Amino acid sequence: xxxxxxxxxxxxxxxxxxxxxxxxxxxxxxxxxxxxxxxxxxxxxxxxxxxxxxxxxxxxxxxxxxxxxxxxxxxxxxxxxxxxxxxxxxxxxxxxxxxxxxxxxxxxxxxxxxxxxxxxxxxxxxxxxxxxxxxxxxxxxxxxxxxxxxxxxxxxxxxxxxxxxxxxxxxxxxxxxxxxxxxxxxxxxxxxxxxxxxxxxxxxxxxxxxxxxxxxxxxxxxxxxxxxxxxxxxxxxxxxxxxxxxxxxxxxxxxxxxxxxxxxxxxxxxxxxxxxxxxxxxxxxxxxxxxxxxxxxxxxxxxxxxxxxxxxxxxxxxxxxxxxxxxxxxxxxxxxxxxxxxxxxxxxxxx
Amino acid sequence: xxxxxxxxxxxxxxxxxxxxxxxxxxxxxxxxxxxxxxxxxxxxxxxxxxxxxxxxxxxxxxxxxxxxxxxxxxxxxxxxxxxxxxxxxxxxxxxxxxxxxxxxxxxxxxxxxxxxxxxxxxxxxxxxxxxxxxxxxxxxxxxxxxxxxxxxxxxxxxxxxx
Numbered sequence: 451x452x453x454x455x456x457x458x459x460x461x462x463x464x465x466x467x468x469x470x471x472x473x474x475x476x477x478x479x480x481x482x483x484x485x486x487x488x489x490x491x492x493x494x495x496x497x498x499x500x501x502x503x504x505x506x507x508x509x510x511x512x513x514x515x516x517x518x519x520x521x522x523x524x525x526x527x528x529x530x531x532x533x534x535x536x537x538x539x540x541x542x543x544x545x546x547x548x549x550x551x552x553x554x555x556x557x558x559x560x561x562x563x564x565x566x567x568x569x570x571x572x573x574x575x576x577x578x579x580x581x582x583x584x585x586x587x588x589x590x591x592x593x594x595x596x597x598x599x600x601x602x603x604x605x606x607x608x609x610x611x612x613x614x615x616x617x618x619x620x621x622x623x624x625x626x627x628x629x630x631x632x633x634x635x636x637x638x639x640x641x642x643x644x645x646x647x648x649x650x651x652x653x654x655x656x657x658x659x660x661x662x663x664x665x666x667x668x669x670x671x672x673x674x675x676x677x678x679x680x681x682x683x684x685x686x687x688x689x690x691x692x693x694x695x696x697x698x699x700x701x702x703x704x705x706x707x708x709x710x711x712x713x714x715x716x717x718x719x720x721x722x723x724x725x726x727x728x729x730x731x732x733x734x735x736x737x738x739x740x741x742x743x744x745x746x747x748x749x750x751x752x753x754x755x756x757x758x759x760x761x762x763x764x765x766x767x768x769x770x771x772x773x774x775x776x777x778x779x780x781x782x783x784x785x786x787x788x789x790x791x792x793x794x795x796x797x798x799x800x801x
Numbered sequence: 802x803x804x805x806x807x808x809x810x811x812x813x814x815x816x817x818x819x820x821x822x823x824x825x826x827x828x829x830x831x832x833x834x835x836x837x838x839x840x841x842x843x844x845x846x847x848x849x850x851x852x853x854x855x856x857x858x859x860x861x862x863x864x865x866x867x868x869x870x871x872x873x874x875x876x877x878x879x880x881x882x883x884x885x886x887x888x889x890x891x892x893x894x895x896x897x898x899x900x901x902x903x904x905x906x907x908x909x910x911x912x913x914x915x916x917x918x919x920x921x922x923x924x925x926x927x928x929x930x931x932x933x934x935x936x937x938x939x940x941x942x943x944x945x946x947x948x949x950x951x952x953x954x955x956x957x958x959x960x961x962x963x
Binding site: 467485511512514530556557559574610612628653654672710711729730766767768787788 | 908909911929932933934935936938939942
């Protein structure tokens, strides 16, 4: 059975490049943002996708990324204006600013909200920051304002950090960078430390994504390759954790499929397929074949990445972002340099 | 910017007139007229060097022969040659070329801007920066930098009559 992909909606409203799109955890809303400095939230009315709310002038400069809180009641927005804002979304769809996370020296390029409530941000200033909602709630603050405390400033990357992505369940953060590496971060006692540095890409890593259960990572970027990474056991036991020591290793590389920089990669938590969006205007769907247990125990050589579908001219210009719907495995959203957001319906063979 | 001029006495090259022959189908709108290298060269040749009152063409930084156009794939590849291998202005010159083309070409063209191989000490770093569209987009939101770019590309649509 072959893969089919058809456009079900083209969302127009942004007046410049759309950099990012993010589904709400319940899969009903899509938040988009871009160079017009606005954030838009889209939802379905009957059969039609409509813009439910717009935050004009959400930031002073380009809004690079948005991210939903795990409960879907808030969004965080990262901007080139060096700030990250947190917004409250009421049941009626009203959007109110409740906090501004300040500290990065310049452009904030990515933001990710962990399942346990941490927010991670990353910036051209080469750092990754981890934030937590302050426990001293609303002291002397008006309305629903919130404070966020910075728990850590992580400075191991040597160049711009392009994106951060939390593990789907645990407090493990992945970041990727213009320095060609991916780094993993974890809390060790009271300190956040870089636990792994994943090297193999030969140029900027634009995007990383975790497999549905967090046992694998897929990455993509400027070297036109898609890579799979797995923790390969080293035979020793880590005295701190009591678990076998493992080294995150590049276990599979797909090259020769993309023609220009890959800006986005997303691993569906529902159907297990991987989507990429690239500067060649195409969206591609990949299937990663791997038996998780054998990978963790073995050398990972049994893994493969197969491009099962290529949708050319998905946008009239670069595809900046692809995002699988977290509830409906056959729905994908994409954002492009052509100022529009598209929603796609796919028919995919069951894996 | 500011400070000392790095290359106070650049070689100035004679500008040769490159012109297009009129042809019989010029007025026929039904004929698709794809962009060619000469057209792209015309867009960038009059950009001024950030440090000198000369154009990129006069300094031999931009050359017709360093432009490749692939109309089937809508790809344009441009190399430019900094006047000295340590030129700290290279990224800025590349940025000017990018901005000029962003404003002159239809959006579906994919443009790669690089320094000519072997012409710059930090070739890989300059190329990487110039082709990172996020960095370029962020740079263009920096009003001080944008002002410098605007100054370099001002009036670059038209040649001073030779």
